[in-house]
Every structure is written in structure tokens, then in C-alpha cells.
Amino acid sequence: MFFTLYINPQTPGPEMDGAIMDAAVEDAIKADRAGFRGIALTHHHFSNYNTYGNSFMFGAYLASQIKQAWLLLQVAVAPLMNPLELVENANLLDQLWRGRFIMGAGSGGSPLEFEGLGRDPAQRGTLTAEVMQVADRAWNHKPGDLPLEYRTTHDSGVMRGRIMPGPYRNPRPLLARPSLSEPGWVDAGRSRLPLFFGRMGPEGAARAMEVYDEALRQTGCSVEEIEFCKDWTTMQKTVAISDDDASAHASIDEPLGNLHRLGQAAFAAYGGEQRKAVTGMSGDDPESFRRAFVEGATIVGSPQTFIDKLKQYEDVGVRHVALHINFGFMRPEVSSRTLDLFIDKVMPKFS
Template structure:
């Protein structure tokens, strides 16, 4: 089983942004040195749900400090980005990370972010398709080809030159599909791309992997491609480790309460379904939020409990887990203790 450090720290406000980002960088370097397979960045704006905001720029900064791990964007929200800018930013990260880069594509969840960029969240699916179609054509364009004229619902232009820089890999950077529903799992297998998913229990993970494996097999991909896809298909989990289960359950109360208040402040004005799209949990009752989040999105407990739970997911076909260790304005010492316990007590059981 492989492990990725998923970096999505929430922030209580601008006065803490710098310190939170510095801690995130330190944790990423520590994880890289310990043998984590990847560092994952996510993409949220305007809501305090993600401190660094721009995953492309933060990923470029990390590229000079991470020596072995890959960079995973989980995800680039295509509807919010100009298609040529998306292709250009992806190529730049591909070069900086020397091909150790996979860009997951998603359609986004928060109307707050769509509103800020002047996009209609009801069109997220069609906008994603438009942007990725133009980006694909831009990546394929060769010197001497006719100008690429494009139009999406929000952007239009003519590409007469080329996307700069060119990608490190041949043709274009590696892409993955982010999806929480079966239709997306099938599409990831059909197109031969790794799948990024989460917020499911063991049974849900087994179902997702069965659907995905079946789609890969039906598409007829080579064994090498299938193995690559399955190695980089990641399930995301919010995690907290402590020396014993009781301490872990106590420590998670504070960050979960903070996360609940943040979700209410940032997303409630747009309806419960939209809040659920971002946090994975609906409802205003803090107790209900805690129960649903713990059962569906987390792994918490002692190292032994953690090992047992990971073994269950391994048995369900999951090869790669993205671990979200800093959430809900978590105190730095709690995050660091989780990371240290995981490196010292858990990782050796899966080497």
C-alpha cells in the first residue's frame, strides 16, 4: 500500500495564513523524507477551506523542496480556469517535478467559488468538458499547425504559438479523474486514468474499486497501464493518530467542531446540498455532523487501530491512500504527532 500526504489545511483568518502554510511545507518535506509516495494539493478559494488557494503556485514552490514524492493535484477545478492557462500551468508543474506529476480533473463543488470567478455552478459538467477539450487540443498542437481558435462559455481566443513550456512527459502531463459517483469511476477506467475518490467506508471502497477494475478490463488497457492506474488510484481519508483510541477520539472533537462552524459560515447560504458537496456531510446539528464525518470520511485511533483499518481497505482493493492530517484549524502539535506516529508505527507495516 502506498501513501500520499493530502495538504488541505483550513484557516481561521488571514492572520494565521502564513504560519499554516509554513507548517504545511514542513510536513510535506518530512513526509517526502519518510518515503511517502505523493504530496497532494487541493483547490479551494474564498472560503477559508484551503489556506493556500492556488494549488499550481503552491505546487511550484514545493517542487524545489520535494526530492522523491510525486505531486498530485486533487483536484484542478477545470470550470474555473481558462483552458490555455490550465494547459500551461500543468506543463510548468510537469517540468518542475520532472514528470512526477498527476493532475486530477474535477468539476468542483462550491457555488461560492463559482460565483467568485463568475461561473454558473449548474453548468459545471459542461464547462469541464469544454475546458478539457480545448486543453487537449492545445497540448496536441504542433509547430506549423493552423491556429487553434477556441470558444467556451466564458473564454475565447486564438492560439497561434505553442503552450510554454512544453511538458516534461511526451505530449502532455498525466491526468487523473476525480469522482465520487459510479459514472465517474467508469469513465476513469474507460479512459485509462487513475481515479481519485474518498468519503466511503470499506464496503463503499470495495464497490468503487470493483466498478473501476471492471471498466479498466473492458477497455482493454495493457497490463502496464492497468497497474499504473491502480497504483495511483487514491482514496482520501481525514486522519488523526494518538497513542490510544480514547485520546484520538477526544482530540478530534475540537477540529471537527471548527470544521462544522466553517462549513456553516462558508456554504450554508447556498443550501445544504452544496455544503455537502464540499464537506461530504449535511445538516446543522454538530452531533450529526460529527457522527457522519467520523463514520464516512475519517480513520482515527491508535497506530494499531489504524493498521487494522488500513488492512481492511487493502483487502477491499485499495492500494493507495491520501491522508489528510491537518484540518479544522488543528493545533500544529496534533498534526505533527499524527504524522510522526504514522511514519514510525504504521508505515513499516506496509513497506
């Protein structure tokens, strides 16, 4: 089983941003030295849900400091970007990381973030398709081709030159398909892309892997392609490890309360069903949120409990887990303790 460190630390305010980012860099370097397969960054604006905001710039900063791990964007929110800017940023990371880069391009969903950038969150699916269609054209555009003319709902232009830099890989950086639903799992397989998913227990993960695997094999791609896609198909989990189960669960009480309040603010414009479609959860009751989140999105407990739960996912075909260790304004010493225990007590059982 492979492991990625998923860096998405929330922030209580600007006075803490610098210290939180410093701690995230330290964790990334420690994870890389310990043998983590990847470092994952997210893409959020305005909501305190992601301290560093610009995942492309933060990824570029990490490039010279991470020696072995790959960079994953889980995910780049395509409808919030100009399509040519998206391609340019992705190519730059592909070059800086020497091809050790996979970008998941998704639709996002937080009204607070969409409104800040002048987008309608209700149109996120359509906007994503528009941006990625133009991006694909840009990646396939060659010197000497006719100028690339494009138009989306929010952007238009004519590219008479080329995207600089070109990608490290040809014809584009590696992409992945993020999805929490069965149609997306099928699409990932049919598109021969790794799948980024999460927020489900072993039974749901088994179904996701079964659907994805079947769709992937039906494409007739090579054994090498199948193995690559399955190695980088990544299940994301919010995690906490302590010396015993009780203290591990106690350590997440306050952070989960903070996460719930951030979610209420970010998704205030959604009704329950719309919110569930984006987050996998609905409702505003803190206890219901905690129960649903712990059951579907987390692995929490002692090192042995953690090992046992990971083996349940391994048994249903999950090869790669992204660990979200710092969340909900968690104190750095608490998240660092989780990372240290994972490296020392858990990771050797899956080497």
C-alpha cells in the first residue's frame, strides 16, 4: 500500500497563516524522507479552508525540497480558472517536478469561492467541461498550428504563440479523475485515468474499486497502464493517531467542530441535497456531522486500530491512501504526533 500526505490545513485567521504553512512544509519534507509516495495539495479560496490558497504556487515552492515523492493536486478547481492559465500552471509544475506530477481537475462547489471569482456554483459542471475542453486543445496545439481561438462562459481569447513552458511529459501532464459517485468512477476507468475518491467506509470503497476496475479493463489498455492507474488511484482519509483509541477520538472533537462551522459558512447558499452532492454530507447538526464524518471520512485510533482499518481497505483493493493529518485548526503538536506515529508504528506494516 502506498501513502500520500494530503496537505489541507485550515486556518483560524491571517495571524496564523505563516506558522501553519511553515508546519505544512516541515510535514511534507518529513513525509518525503519517510518514503511517502506523494504530497497532495488542494485548491480553495477565501473560506479559511486552505491556508495557502494558490496550490500551483505552493507546489512550485515545494518542488526543490521534495526529493522522491510525487505532487498530486487533489484537486485543481477548473471552473475557477482561465483554461490557458490552468495549462500554463500545470506545465510549470510538471517541469519543476520532472514529471512526478498528477493533476486531478474537478468542479469544486463552495458558493463562497465561486462568488468571489464571479462564477455561478450551480453551473460548475458545465464550466468544468468548457475549461477542460479548451485545456485539451491547448495541450495538443503545436508550433506552426493556426492560432488557437477559444471561448468559455467567462473567458475568450486567441493564442498566437504557445504555452510556456511546455510540459515535461508529452503531450500533457498526467491527469486524474476526482469523483465521489459511480458515474465518475466509470468515467475515470473509461478515460484511463487514476481515480481520486474518499468519504466512504470499506464497503463503499470496495464498490468504487470494483466499478473502476471493470471500466478500466474494458478499455483494453495494457497491463502496465492498468497497474499505473491502480497504483495512483487514491482514497483520501482524514486521520488521527494517538496512543489509544479514546485519546485519538478525543483529539478530534474540537477540530471536527471547527470543520463543521467552516462547512456551514462555505456552503450556506446550498440546500441539503445540493450540499450533499458536493460534500457527501447534509444537515447542520454538529453531532450528525461528526457521526457521518467519522464513519465515512476518517480513520481514527491507536496505531493497531489504524493498521487494522487500513488492512480492511487493502483487502478490497485500495492500494493508495492520502492522509489528511492537520485539520480544523489542529495544534501542530497534535498533527505532528499523528505523522510520527504513522511513520514509526503503522507504515512499516505496509512497506
